[in-house]
Amino acid sequence: MSEHIVSKNLYFLIFGALMVLTAITVGVAFVNLGPLNNVVALTIAVIKALLVILYFMHVRYSSRLTWLVIVGGFFWLAIMFVLTSSDYLTRGWVSFTR
Amino acid sequence: MSSINSPFDKPFEQPVDSPGGRMRPVPAERNYLNADYSVRSWLLTKDHKRIALLYLFSVSFFFFIGSIYAMLIRLELLTPKGDLVQAATYNKLFTHHGIIMIFLFLIPSIPAILGNFLVPLMIGAKDLAFPKINLLSWYLYMIGAVIVSSAIMIGGVDTGWYFYVPYSSNFSNTYVTLAGLGIFVLGFSSILTGLNFIVTTHTMRAPGMTWFRLPLFIWSHYATSLIMLLGTPVIAITLLLLVFERTFHVGIFDPTIGGDPVLFQHLFWFYSHPAVYIMLLPGMAIISEIIATFSRKNIFGYKFVAFSSIAIAVFGFLVWGHHLFSSSQSVFAGMIFSFISFAVAVPSAIKVFNWTATLFRGSISYDTPMLYALGYIGLFAIGGLTGLFLASLGMDVHLTDTYFVVAHFHYVMVGGTLLAYLGGIHYWWPKITGRLYPEGWGRFSALIVFVGFNLTFFPQFLLGFLGMPRRYHAYPPEYQVLNVLSSAGASILAIGFTIPLIYLLWSLRYGPKATDDPWMATGLEWRTSSPPPTENFVETPIVTWEAYEFAPQETMKVVGKLTPDDKPDRSSYSGN
Numbered sequence: 001m002s003e004h005i006v007s008k009n010l011y012f013l014i015f016g017a018l019m020v021l022t023a024i025t026v027g028v029a030f031v032n033l034g035p036l037n038n039v040v041a042l043t044i045a046v047i048k049a050l051l052v053i054l055y056f057m058h059v060r061y062s063s064r065l066t067w068l069v070i071v072g073g074f075f076w077l078a079i080m081f082v083l084t085s086s087d088y089l090t091r092g093w094v095s096f097t098r
Numbered sequence: 099m100s101s102i103n104s105p106f107d108k109p110f111e112q113p114v115d116s117p118g119g120r121m122r123p124v125p126a127e128r129n130y131l132n133a134d135y136s137v138r139s140w141l142l143t144k145d146h147k148r149i150a151l152l153y154l155f156s157v158s159f160f161f162f163i164g165s166i167y168a169m170l171i172r173l174e175l176l177t178p179k180g181d182l183v184q185a186a187t188y189n190k191l192f193t194h195h196g197i198i199m200i201f202l203f204l205i206p207s208i209p210a211i212l213g214n215f216l217v218p219l220m221i222g223a224k225d226l227a228f229p230k231i232n233l234l235s236w237y238l239y240m241i242g243a244v245i246v247s248s249a250i251m252i253g254g255v256d257t258g259w260y261f262y263v264p265y266s267s268n269f270s271n272t273y274v275t276l277a278g279l280g281i282f283v284l285g286f287s288s289i290l291t292g293l294n295f296i297v298t299t300h301t302m303r304a305p306g307m308t309w310f311r312l313p314l315f316i317w318s319h320y321a322t323s324l325i326m327l328l329g330t331p332v333i334a335i336t337l338l339l340l341v342f343e344r345t346f347h348v349g350i351f352d353p354t355i356g357g358d359p360v361l362f363q364h365l366f367w368f369y370s371h372p373a374v375y376i377m378l379l380p381g382m383a384i385i386s387e388i389i390a391t392f393s394r395k396n397i398f399g400y401k402f403v404a405f406s407s408i409a410i411a412v413f414g415f416l417v418w419g420h421h422l423f424s425s426s427q428s429v430f431a432g433m434i435f436s437f438i439s440f441a442v443a444v445p446s447a448i449k450v451f452n453w454t455a456t457l458f459r460g461s462i463s464y465d466t467p468m469l470y471a472l473g474y475i476g477l478f479a480i481g482g483l484t485g486l487f488l489a490s491l492g493m494d495v496h497l498t499d500t501y502f503v504v505a506h507f508h509y510v511m512v513g514g515t516l517l518a519y520l521g522g523i524h525y526w527w528p529k530i531t532g533r534l535y536p537e538g539w540g541r542f543s544a545l546i547v548f549v550g551f552n553l554t555f556f557p558q559f560l561l562g563f564l565g566m567p568r569r570y571h572a573y574p575p576e577y578q579v580l581n582v583l584s585s586a587g588a589s590i591l592a593i594g595f596t597i598p599l600i601y602l603l604w605s606l607r608y609g610p611k612a613t614d615d616p617w618m619a620t621g622l623e624w625r626t627s628s629p630p631p632t633e634n635f636v637e638t639p640i641v642t643w644e645a646y647e648f649a650p651q652e653t654m655k656v657v658g659k660l661t662p663d664d665k666p667d668r669s670s671y672s673g674n
Contacts, residue, residue: 065300076328079415084364087419087431094429
């Protein structure tokens with residue numbers, strides 16, 4: 001466990017970035033990008049989540065074991081998404097009726 | 099094996115022989131049971147051993163309630179006509195049986211009772227890493243249990259323990275919301291237990307207790323804890339979403355308002371299939387200990403057995419789709435899930451083969467725990483192999499929702515987990531209570547359980563294969579003979595569960611005092627007194643030996659009573 005002290009300025013910087021990204025999300029909602037709507041919204045959301053995890057939750061300065069736990073958690077989330085999509089995205093591939 | 103001499107070899111005064119060959123009463127030494135007798139000292143205890151006992155009482159109580167529902171189900175199925183209860187009542191019977199047995203008995207049973215008691219003892223720690231969180235987990239269990247029980251008492255639930263939508267969300271007018279919230283709370287109890295075990299295993303091991311010196315019990319519980327931690331949040335959130343949809347009509351699972359009913363099944367089984375391994379892995383934990391002790395050999399292929407636990411935990415998360423073969427899941431996904439499901443058989447088989455190989459040329463004794471363990475191996479093999487029938491895409495279409503499935507998972511859950519649990523309770527009973535149970539009655543009831551179990555559930559394989567569906571209170575007359583056999587078996591099984599209840603309670607007062615290591619086992623838990631002191635060990639153990647390093651019997655120290663012809667019996671040795 002490192003006793004890294006994060007400067008106040010960094011916190012404000014991250015907070016500012018989160019606010020800016022939120023504003024972008026709201027702004028983009030008024031522009032129709034077609035199929036990119038979800039992609040853009042989710043990309044921004046992921047960036048924001050990363051900022052919170054890395055800085056506000058101090059993971060960036062944490063031990064390898066902490067990293068392992070977090071990566072493991074996301075990996076398991078990925079298992080859920082990928083295998084569930086393996087159902088939804090392939091429903092048309094094989095059909096019982098000819 | 100002189101290397102096994104440890105500084106705490108004989109920390110307490112042992113019972114000694116008096117000239118008459120009878121044991122002199124030894125003054126009671128302080129232990130975790132007699133440390134304090136007040137109610138407060140139990141309800142606010144932070145001692146993992148006392149919390150384990152709190153769990154033992156509450157979990158056993160719910161096992162009893164769940165068994166009553168099972169008996170009512172078997173009583174109804176004695177005759178083809180639905181003449182004991184109405185169809186709607188029957189739906190509630192099997193739902194309550196399922197919810198109670200799974201969420202209130204099987205999931206907490208072994209980890210929260212034996213795991214709680216033994217994890218710190220086995221790794222040489224004074225307690226779990228978070229004793230207060232451990233107590234909190236028991237309170238959460240009790241709160242969840244009260245919520246679920248109140249849902250049952252004010253009218254019950256009829257959706258089945260799996261709460262499938264759209265029935266549970268749009269149609270059932272029973273107390274789904276309340277039961278769902280209760281299970282939500284129970285989930286947190288399970289998460290906290292898992293968290294505690296993981297942190298404890300990482301940080302609290304005694305000096306010298308390396309990962310590969312850990313008893314296999316710990317490896318299995320570590321794997322179980324991983325599942326509890328990674329899977330349980332998903333069922334919690336799924337049931338919360340169900341409650342949301344029922345209460346606020348948010349479109350999550352209902353297609354008419356933008357939801358998807360199969361999504362519920364995906365989310366539900368993402369937890370509930372791994373949950374099968376939450377129930378199964380702790381059973382395997384116990385079997386590894388018992389097999390090693392009663393064949394007096396190191397477990398064959400220790401590392402394989404250790405890593406097969408982890409493999410089961412990981413693979414267990416990749417197979418949930420085999421519950422959806424007939425639920426409009428895509429054929430492609432079905433093929434993937436079917437294939438991976440077959441892969442889970444590999445680590446399970448590694449365990450069964452390695453236990454069997456451990457027996458080979460072992461010095462086997464057939465004490466009660468060993469009888470349960472041997473029963474487990476056979477029944478789990480049947481339960482596991484019939485699982486492969488169900489993992490096959492084509493075969494499953496015929497067998498889905500028949501009694502074949504019921505028989506299959508009862509072979510795994512009852513023939514597996516419950517037998518292991520009973521074996522474990524007997525095996526560690528001398529350590530938990532400081533008393534020996536009557537061995538003859540123990541063996542007798544183990545045989546009764548084995549016979550009763552097979553008579554109950556084997557006919558159900560046949561019924562299912564013939565096409566009798568689950569969850570109906572009436573059936574065509576040609577199925578009656580097999581159903582009568584099954585109901586008869588259930589009553590034998592009930593006797594088999596009642597006998598241990600009686601003699602274990604009897605032994606608390608009248609059972610002979612146990613030595614520190616009545617089985618001549620090797621684990622650290624046997625190197626402290628029976629029952630252990632509150633702080634587990636008088637001095638912190640330093641581990642210089644491998645797991646399951648059995649000393650030859652001739653070199654053992656005789657501390658207990660002698661038989662009439664002046665030879666020590668099994669209970670007279672002091673461990674290593």
